[in-house]
Amino acid sequence: MNDPLAYQLFILALSVFLGFALISKVPPLLHTPLMSEANAICGIIIVGALIAAGIDAESPFTIALGVSAVALAAFNVVGGYLVTERMLKMFKKKDSAK
Amino acid sequence: MKLQFLVQLTYITASILFAFGLKFLSSPVTARRGNMLSAAGMLLAVLATLAGQHIISWQWIILGLVIGSALGTFVAFKASMTQMPEMIALLHGCGALASVFVDWVHYEHLLHLPVFSIGPVESFMLYISIVIGALTFSGSLIAWGKLSERLPGKAIVFAGQQFFNLLILAGILISGVLFLMEPARIELFYAFLALATLFGVFLVIPIGGADMPVVISVLNSYSGVVACTTGFVINNTLLIVVGALVGANGIILSIIMCKAMNRSLTNVLFGGFGQVKKKSGDSIKKDVHPVSVEDAQLILEAAKSVIFAPGYGMAVAQAQHAVRELTQVLENNGCEVKFAIHPVAGRMPGHMNVLLAEANIPYDQLLEMETANPLMETMDVAIVIGANDTVNPAAMHDKSSPIYGMPIIETFKAKTVFVIKRSMATGFAGVENELFYYDNTCMIFGDAKDVIQRIVAEFKTK
Numbered sequence: 001m002n003d004p005l006a007y008q009l010f011i012l013a014l015s016v017f018l019g020f021a022l023i024s025k026v027p028p029l030l031h032t033p034l035m036s037e038a039n040a041i042c043g044i045i046i047v048g049a050l051i052a053a054g055i056d057a058e059s060p061f062t063i064a065l066g067v068s069a070v071a072l073a074a075f076n077v078v079g080g081y082l083v084t085e086r087m088l089k090m091f092k093k094k095d096s097a098k
Numbered sequence: 099m100k101l102q103f104l105v106q107l108t109y110i111t112a113s114i115l116f117a118f119g120l121k122f123l124s125s126p127v128t129a130r131r132g133n134m135l136s137a138a139g140m141l142l143a144v145l146a147t148l149a150g151q152h153i154i155s156w157q158w159i160i161l162g163l164v165i166g167s168a169l170g171t172f173v174a175f176k177a178s179m180t181q182m183p184e185m186i187a188l189l190h191g192c193g194a195l196a197s198v199f200v201d202w203v204h205y206e207h208l209l210h211l212p213v214f215s216i217g218p219v220e221s222f223m224l225y226i227s228i229v230i231g232a233l234t235f236s237g238s239l240i241a242w243g244k245l246s247e248r249l250p251g252k253a254i255v256f257a258g259q260q261f262f263n264l265l266i267l268a269g270i271l272i273s274g275v276l277f278l279m280e281p282a283r284i285e286l287f288y289a290f291l292a293l294a295t296l297f298g299v300f301l302v303i304p305i306g307g308a309d310m311p312v313v314i315s316v317l318n319s320y321s322g323v324v325a326c327t328t329g330f331v332i333n334n335t336l337l338i339v340v341g342a343l344v345g346a347n348g349i350i351l352s353i354i355m356c357k358a359m360n361r362s363l364t365n366v367l368f369g370g371f372g373q374v375k376k377k378s379g380d381s382i383k384k385d386v387h388p389v390s391v392e393d394a395q396l397i398l399e400a401a402k403s404v405i406f407a408p409g410y411g412m413a414v415a416q417a418q419h420a421v422r423e424l425t426q427v428l429e430n431n432g433c434e435v436k437f438a439i440h441p442v443a444g445r446m447p448g449h450m451n452v453l454l455a456e457a458n459i460p461y462d463q464l465l466e467m468e469t470a471n472p473l474m475e476t477m478d479v480a481i482v483i484g485a486n487d488t489v490n491p492a493a494m495h496d497k498s499s500p501i502y503g504m505p506i507i508e509t510f511k512a513k514t515v516f517v518i519k520r521s522m523a524t525g526f527a528g529v530e531n532e533l534f535y536y537d538n539t540c541m542i543f544g545d546a547k548d549v550i551q552r553i554v555a556e557f558k559t560k
Binding site for chain 1: 117129137162186197455
């Protein structure tokens with residue numbers, strides 16, 4: 001497993017299985033919050049955006065791209081988690097709803 | 099070296115937290131905890147990245163973070179539950195655009211190195227990442243426009259559309275092949291970036307309102323794929339793991355949505371219900387039984403069990419709170435109230451559940467279609483509110499119907515069916531609904547919210 005690509009593909013394959021196993025357990029009741037939470041974790045691209053915005057800037061253009069990426073990803077992450085939280089807060093059981 | 103190892107360890111912790119976040123979503127009791135864990139994982143990942151990276155321009159990064167977070171907070175609190183589908187579409191679009199920018203910066207960075215070098219796998223991943231990222235971005239924006247009614251929600255089709263799409267697709271492929279042969283040519287990069295953006299627009303434009311749940315699920319899957327391929331481009335394992343999780347999520351939801359409409363994914367994305375030919379001639383005018391609100395109230399007063407079958411129309415009329423009031427009145431009257439939720443009701447997976455939860459209806463009263471249908475025969479009254487195709491019995495027996503084979507909420511089995519509807523207009527699929535002509539069906543014409551409120555008022559005057 002010295003080849004980094006093979007190692008990454010290995011991880012990819014296992015992650016796909018993990019994803020299928022986890023998500024098939026989510027009831028239709030929670031499909032909207034599921035989607036928004038998946039959306040929020042997809043904002044993990046913020047990690048890449050931070051690296052992109054932080055590297056030696058060649059030109060104002062790449063700075064602008066990097067910073068926009070950070071802003072967009074932060075929007076995705078913060079918006080996604082908050083909206084999920086707002087939705088999940090509304091799901092109540094019978095006795096506690098009244 | 100040591101620091102990098104710590105960063106990697108934090109990334110692993112973050113992925114585990116994300117996985118737990120999804121696992122806890124399997125029950126509404128634990129779901130909030132899961133979301134919290136997931137958010138904590140995200141925070142860890144961001145902090146580790148900032149600590150582990152040799153960052154020069156802090157001021158810019160902080161500016162980006164502040165602007166993005168502020169806007170995200172604002173939108174998340176402002177959006178109503180009816181607007182959730184468009185909110186999700188917008189978030190997809192932003193995430194995808196961020197990925198495109200990350201890849202773009204990486205490519206520019208490589209171009210500015212003294213010696214340009216890029217491996218075949220890296221350039222291939224870059225290509226895939228940009229293409230899917232760009233089309234997810236523009237496609238999501240179109241979906242957002244349609245859902246928020248900034249654009250016409252109907253399917254937009256024009257002559258030669260398929261040919262035009264193939265032409266763009268060919269352009270994307272050709273520029274891609276050339277790019278893989280000579281990855282230093284930035285004009286090719288621009289070419290497939292622009293073409294893919296255009297392609298995303300034309301991919302979503304011909305898709306009509308009720309097919310939106312599928313489109314959103316597919317875009318969700320794409321945004322995962324983009325995160326994943328970006329992970330390969332910038333060599334970041336965390337992105338690969340998360341991308342795979344989200345990609346799997348989108349695929350599963352797309353499959354569930356398609357099954358619930360008895361259509362294939364290609365049919366939804368490329369077929370379009372728009373082309374359904376209206377059957378003419380055999381539309382024999384049968385009798386419907388309109389009832390007044392007063393009569394409806396009398397029937398409901400005598401009912402021991404009532405089941406609602408809500409659809410997108412309930413969201414449009416903002417009737418969920420009125421429905422909640424009626425539920426309460428009925429329950430005070432000793433009646434058992436349930437809700438039967440079709441998987442594709444609304445504009446995104448699970449849309450109806452969120453709306454009803456918002457109106458404070460406990461989730462144990464929200465039944466999935468499979469659970470609700472066997473109970474239908476025992477129900478005194480079924481109330482169809484804002485739904486149409488998802489309750490059309492033609493789907494069960496009429497082989498010539500375009501919706502034949504689609505699983506439905508079998509409201510017609512209830513002793514009495516109330517259909518609250520503005521007029522006799524057809525639903526999204528453009529087919530007449532037999533249910534309206536059944537002997538046990540009563541039509542209550544009017545705005546859903548208004549009708550429900552009037553029934554509640556009737557109850558209260560008694």
